[in-house]
Amino acid sequence: MLQGLSNVLASPLGLMIPALSELISPLVPHSALVMLAADVGGGRVQGTGDPAFVRGVRGLELDRLRKRLEASDGIRSGVLAIDGAAHPTLELLSRNGALLVIAEPGSGAGEQAGTLLALWDIVALHVQERADEAKPDYLQHARAIAGTRLKALTELEDEYAAAVESVLVALRSKRLSDAQARDEAVGRAVDALTRLSGAVDQVRTLTEESVTISFDRLKEDLRPVSRYSPVQLQFVDPPVDGRPLPGEVSLGARAVVYRAVLTLVEGEEVGHIRIHWDCDGTNLLIRMQDDGPGSSAAAKTLLGRIRERIWSLNGxxxxxxxPGWGTRIDVVLPLDPPRTHPASSAMAGMRPREVQVAALMVAGHRNRAIADELRISENTVKFHVSRILRQLGADSRAEAIAVLTAGQRG
Structure with a gap:
């Protein structure tokens, strides 16, 4: 079992669920597995097994199952209707909120449920760790996708609403005499508009997470630090009525705090760290304070480990x-995706090193300083700057910086 679990964890993300299915088959025979989790590509629904079941399961339905399980012990037997056929299921919710659905589990599934949940906890936490350690540019890409997605949803809703309203106007015209047909058409049009509005709300809910749930998951992530380190962690809970966090902000915020805490714990003479989240309706506000020596060198190391991830979220x-009173960290992460700007598409096509060079250009660094910061040659910096100018369509370094700066403001 341990060797099989090791193979699962070593698998590429795209093959992890098939590997998990093979691992648990001797314990619980099943026809399919489907998971809803967060990975380095953002929110992910992934499945293996019976194609009809995997294709038929909808993300919104999985999100509803996850919410039901949050109020239980993480294990539930249920039934999913796929294309008119009822499929018995065993549903497992990991400690970090990832859902696993086992379709048509064989006999004895109830007896193995505890073991299955323990295995799923390990796999789901490993998937989350991969996401937390992902390169910051994936978060920037996710933010751009989020902005485009919400814009498209809004446009679709407006267009469809306008079409339905025009139909209603036509059907209510005095030139139409068939009242019964008109009433039937009006009723169906209203129902369609209601369903569309509900679907949009559900999609937005699926891509967001309550700030309190995200903070609780952060506590769970940091539990090993509290258990195995002498450093005491104090958590100040966010308001329960805070605005929901987009998925990439929730994931990025937890990764920033987790990395910052580990960096502070590695330092000397830190005995206490206070972690506070708040939400002002527009931004997620993160504040951390330790009681260490307040070393400027340690602060520089800390900033270097979290800065790029924060910048990738436009934070x-x-x-x-x-000195003598500790280090204080204040992070502001905007909840709304940035508006699309000409620099956005160019940035999305840049290589990770080019993104770093572009960020240092905006910060006012010259080529020599960029080379020293990134530990590369000045000629290499000149090569990257040349590529950045071409991708931005800029004729000069100053013009490129102006375009990048405008993109950040946008």
Whole structure:
């Protein structure tokens, strides 16, 4: 079992669910597995096994199952209707909120449920760790996708609503005499508009997460630190009525705090870390404070480990040190995706090193300073700058910086 679990964890993300299916088959025979989790590509629905079941399961339905399981012990037997056929299921919710649905589990599934949940906890946490350690540019890409997705949904809703309203106007015209047909058409049009509005709300809910749930998952992520480190963690809960967080902001915020805490714990003479989240309706506000020596060198190391991930979400970070009083970190992450700007598509096509060079250009660094910061040659920096100018359609370094800066403001 341990060797099989090791093989699952070593698998590429796209093959992890098939590997997990093979691992648990001797315990619980099944026809299909489907998971709803977050990985380095953002929210992910992935399945293996019976194609009809895998294709027929909808993400919104999985999200509803996940919410039901949040109020239980993480294990539930149920039934899913796919194309008119009822499929018995065993549903498992990991500690970090990832859902696994086992279709048509064989006899004895109930006896193995605890073992299955333990295995799923390990696999789901591993998937989350891969997402947390992903390159920051994936978060930037996810933000751009989120903005496009919400814009498309809004446009679709407006267009469809306008079409339905025009139909209603036509059907209510005095030139139409068949009242019964008109009433039937009006009723169907209203029902269609209601269903569309509900579907849009559900899609938005699927791509968002309550700030309190996200914070609870952060506590779960940091539980090993509290258990195995002498450093005490104090959590200040966010308001329960705070605005929901987009999925990529929730994932990125937890990754930033997790990495910051591990960096602080590695330092000397830190005995206490206070973690506070708040939401002002527009931004997620993160504040961390330790009681360490307040070393400027340690603060520089900390900033280097979290800065790029924060920038990728269009956020800002400030680190203040007071000798003898500790280090304070303030992070602001905007909840709304940035507006699309000509620089966005060019940035999405840049290589990771080019993104780093572009960020340092915007910060005012010259080629020599960029080379020192990234530990590459000045000629290599010149090569990257040349490619950046071509991708942005800029004729000069100043013009490129102006385009990039405008994109950040947008």
């Amino acid at each position: 800002t970070v400030g680190v203040d040190t007071t």
